[in-house]
Amino acid sequence: MTSATGAGPARPLRADAARNHRRLVEAAATAFESDGPDVALEEIARRAGVGVATLYRRFRTRDxxxxxxxxxxxxxEIEPTAAAGDGDPWTDLAGSLSRAVEAIAARRTILTLAREAGVFDVESVxxxxxxxxxxxDRARDAGAVRPELSPRDLSAVLVMALAVAEGAEGTPDATGADRRRxxxxxxxxLRPGHPPLPTPSDL
Incomplete structure (x- = not known):
């Protein structure tokens, strides 16, 4: 894992530096979602209870x-939604995808900012x-899903669920009940019993 500044492998922080880092990240996460992507860094520092100079020492740029x-x-919030279970394979897979949609929907602003800044962490993904x-794999082996399903298909399901849940431009966001529907x-x-899916274009 690279450091938060993207300058190479992370080095252990002193206790006070680690505390300030945590406060700034938590304050920024809240501020981005509540005040929008253009919230001032000075406001983030204020919410974290530190000076803006401390923020710039930890993070040289907004990105x-x-x-x-x-x-x-x-x-x-997102990785734990895919925790591998040992229960019913379909329930585990469907529950994971449903939880991921809710977790991502709650952090749309942050994820949009990260995509625009090109700072997605490849290792985490x-x-x-x-x-x-x-x-x-467990669901496929159990016959609980279409045999031709691929990981790419699951990614597409997440994208489609969020796109539909967000609604058309200029319309209100979907409610939690809408997203679940x-x-x-x-x-x-994804379940078996449907006509086979077309072969992906890259195969």
């Missing part, structure tokens, strides 16, 4: 702060993908 926030949010793939419709398409 570096966004990256640190993304890493924290992804590790704490790959780790999440490997866990999700294990859930897919759309996810249920999409998940039904």
């Amino acid at each position: 570096q702060l966004v990256r640190a926030v993304l890493e924290a949010v992804f590790a704490a 790959q780790r999440y993908g490997r866990t999700l793939n294990r859930l897919l 759309y996810v249920a419709l999409l998940l039904d398409g």
Whole structure:
């Protein structure tokens, strides 16, 4: 894992520096979602209870702060949704996808900022993908999903669920109940018994 500043491998922080880092990341995560992507760094520092000079010592640019926030949010809120279970394979997979949609919907602003800044942490995404793939393999081996399903298909389901849940431009965001309805419709398409899917274009 790279450091929060993107300058190479992370080095252990002193206790006070680690505390300030945590406060700044937590304050930024809250501020981005409540005040919008253009919230001033001075306001983030104020919420964290530190001076703006402390913020700039930890994060030389806004993008570096966004990256640190993304890493924290992804590790704490999104990765755990794909925790490999040992229960019913379909229930584990469907539950994981449903939880991921809710977690991502709650952090749309941060994820949009990270995408625009190009600071997605590849290691975290790959780790999440490997866990999700294990859930897919279990469900496929149990005959609970279409045999031709691929990890790429699951990624597409997440994207489609969020796109539909957000609604058309200029319309209100979907409620939690709406998202659950759309996810249920999409998940039904993963089950066996439907006509085979077309072959992906890259195969």
